Amino acid sequence: MFNKEKVEALKSLLATTKKIVVTAHKNPDGDALGSSLAWMRYLSKLGHSVEYISPNDYPDYYKWLPIVGQTIVFEKAKEYAKGILHSADIIFSLDYNSLSRMEELGEVVKNTKAIKVMIDHHLFPDDYANIMFSHSEASSTGEMIYDMIVALGDQDKIDAEIAELLYTAILTDTGSFAYSCTTSHVHEVVSVLLTKGANPDKINNKVYNCFTESRLRFLGFCVAEKMKIIEGTQIAYIGVSEEELRRFNIQDGETEGIASYPLKIAEIQACAFFREKDKKIRISFRSKVDFDVNVLARQHFNGGGHKNAAGAASNDTLENTLLKFVSIFKQ
Numbered sequence: 001m002f003n004k005e006k007v008e009a010l011k012s013l014l015a016t017t018k019k020i021v022v023t024a025h026k027n028p029d030g031d032a033l034g035s036s037l038a039w040m041r042y043l044s045k046l047g048h049s050v051e052y053i054s055p056n057d058y059p060d061y062y063k064w065l066p067i068v069g070q071t072i073v074f075e076k077a078k079e080y081a082k083g084i085l086h087s088a089d090i091i092f093s094l095d096y097n098s099l100s101r102m103e104e105l106g107e108v109v110k111n112t113k114a115i116k117v118m119i120d121h122h123l124f125p126d127d128y129a130n131i132m133f134s135h136s137e138a139s140s141t142g143e144m145i146y147d148m149i150v151a152l153g154d155q156d157k158i159d160a161e162i163a164e165l166l167y168t169a170i171l172t173d174t175g176s177f178a179y180s181c182t183t184s185h186v187h188e189v190v191s192v193l194l195t196k197g198a199n200p201d202k203i204n205n206k207v208y209n210c211f212t213e214s215r216l217r218f219l220g221f222c223v224a225e226k227m228k229i230i231e232g233t234q235i236a237y238i239g240v241s242e243e244e245l246r247r248f249n250i251q252d253g254e255t256e257g258i259a260s261y262p263l264k265i266a267e268i269q270a271c272a273f274f275r276e277k278d279k280k281i282r283i284s285f286r287s288k289v290d291f292d293v294n295v296l297a298r299q300h301f302n303g304g305g306h307k308n309a310a311g312a313a314s315n316d317t318l319e320n321t322l323l324k325f326v327s328i329f330k331q
């Protein structure tokens, strides 16, 4: 998968002890957390001093992940994090390819003198990294981290914790090994992770059977009361206001998974989930097989992502954003 010269360049960078910071995108998901923490643990085993700095906090339902408690949350400790970033030799970008995905933390990273290394699987990377591993054909950054550890000749350094972290990353980004990115190689990687000690039963329960009662009731509310199908199309959407999120006591990250629910209807080919937060609208697009929501997100909402899963944001009101979305398909 990887360019040999770039792997050699990374290998020689890591040949002497370094101060390293691992970063991943805002609102970290299973892949951002799993790949970052696995990479941090691996680099620590090589003898480097490593920190993982996240732009904001991770959801409560990822509290059980190995070493997640060591995460430095930029929003909560800006000055401390800045000190670490400015003394870092290497900063890794994991699971994002544009510094804007980290907002203010991205600005800080941009202005450090550290060598920047990107390991990511999103389309259209920005050109800021000194060494760039950008593979949109990879299922997840977790898969890439596995392949990178192997490429560096260190498969034996994958222990039960790293296996658990990488399994979580791959599980969540492949939609439980269901999306089109689930190649035979993904299954080969996961097979090794199981022999190294990842427990699928335990991890699946932790990741998917972890709702609060109000979160499940909110999901029911979204499907029963808020889901709309655009007449004459195979497109559905759900839009929820800040007031509705508050009414059900929904925390950041707890809306994960709702976006793709309308796809359970046989006829529906694409859908979008809109949620209001701090006067902004966050949008998640999901689709089946050939419907390209990456193009949709880019052309109409200045967002992006993958063919079957993309995101965007809008500064307009929820009502206007929904009208705009509907109007795209009325033409």
Ligand SMILES: [Mn+2]
Pocket: 031, 032, 095, 121, 139, 140, 141, 173
């Ligand atoms: Mn990912």
